[in-house]
Amino acid sequence: MKQRLGFVQHCVLFATPLIASSALGIAPSQAATFAYSEGEFNFTNINQTPLTIGTQTDTNTIGIGNGGTVDTLAQAEATFVASPAEAFNLSLSEAFGENKDYLGLAESEATVIGEFVVDAGTSFSFDFTADFNLYTSIDNPPVENAKAAGDISFALIDTTNNSVLDFFSLTGNLNTQGDDDFLTYEKSDNVTLSDPVTTSNFGGNEESATASIQGSVQRSFDDITSLALVEVKSNQVRVTAPEPSGSLALLSCCSVIGVVTRARRKA
Template sequence: MKINHGIGSIAFLFATPLVTGLSVGIAPSSAAIIAGSAAEVAIYNFSDRPTETGTSTNTYAQTIANKGAVISAANANAFFLSNCQQLLAANLSESTVQGDGSKYSGLAESQAAIIGDFSLDTKTTFSFTFQTVLHLFTSVDHPQSERASARGNISFLLIDTVSNILLDSFQLGGGLYSFKHPDLSFSYSNSFKPTTINFDFLAEGNTKESVVYTSGEYSRTFDSATNLRLVEVNNNIAEAEAEPEAVPEASTILGSAIFLGFLVKGKKLQNKLSEIKSKV
């Protein structure tokens, strides 16, 4: 596995609009406080064609403004192209909060999910290639009275839908805060083989920005016939407040454990998507 510090070599389906999107147009000069979190994933080079596919997106935004002004925005998009020669699945989720003045708070949450079911024969090696980007951004003018935070995670889950057993997983998560040190977590099972990790972090004055890019391959040989479900989920949360007001608990969307519970019960993909949307 190769680890690089710096993102100049990123070549990714969505990388350019994402990496610039959080920073351009919401620079510190245009608002007193800013928080942004975005995630993008592309999956391709599938060894097998799915029997069923699906996507799910959810967004939530809330603002409370007394003397100030605040804008919360959440966007999510996902698709799984399975009816063409080259299979492609991709998603993008982005949450931003910006404001000015005093006594306000904002919260934005976004989630984008990709789901594919595969019926694998005995001794089949199932594989795919993946690329991911996680981008976090915070900026405040007055750290004594303003707070901004940006959190996000990217998760891959491979589930045996007959036994409801989680076979493999990949987890990338991070948090950026105006009021404390950042955090980053990264873990994966043996069937995931990351080949590149690019990490870039910038801290200048009261502005912080981080971008994590990964690419690699998933590959696993199944000794017996297997009904396999691939689930990929992005979750992003941005929060900001000035002269602290109560910000709603960020539990509306960011709940991968609950999300997984909905996915592994039952076998019909469309029913699962309906359950997911009704629970969020």
């Protein structure tokens, strides 16, 4: 409910200039674009106490208007509590453009990491929830373009040899107008999901994709083992008018093992 309310509030905030302009009658050259990407993730019921915990957030926005109006927003937050062990993070990016000759970009990223030592003959387990929203709209194709992308992923890593024991990944992309829209998730065999819900509306001047996924992981260890539990999410949006001739890739590859290394250097 909290995540859905946040989506509605931000849409209302950014749609207000568009509604006001529509009441006056916008010419095709003065139409508007909107792109929204948000992800939220929770680790709960972690049955071991972490030795170390860490969080990291990063945001970036660019707005360039040459006769047009553009607004961008990027937010990220992350928390990890050691006892009882639980973690949460949220990242959100959105951009709104109006009239013509503008570029708006927004990127956000949030990371949580916990390091554990599990005794021989014991187990490591946790529950998780992931919520994901993408939305794009344009008024005047093909002059305008709106893109929204994002990914949520976690990995349970044996830090002795940097091997991934379990993983989950949720990824989506909207390109309005374009033909590379998708929403997909994948997991390792040991990750159990409970009735995942995904919806998508691809095609036309207004597109959306949502996912709400709950799951759990449980793994037993015969020997004492050092583990890192890492979750990374990123959200990117772009609005442009006119549509640039070149292709800008919104999705970036994130290595959770690399995140472990960077976090250790910061500690």
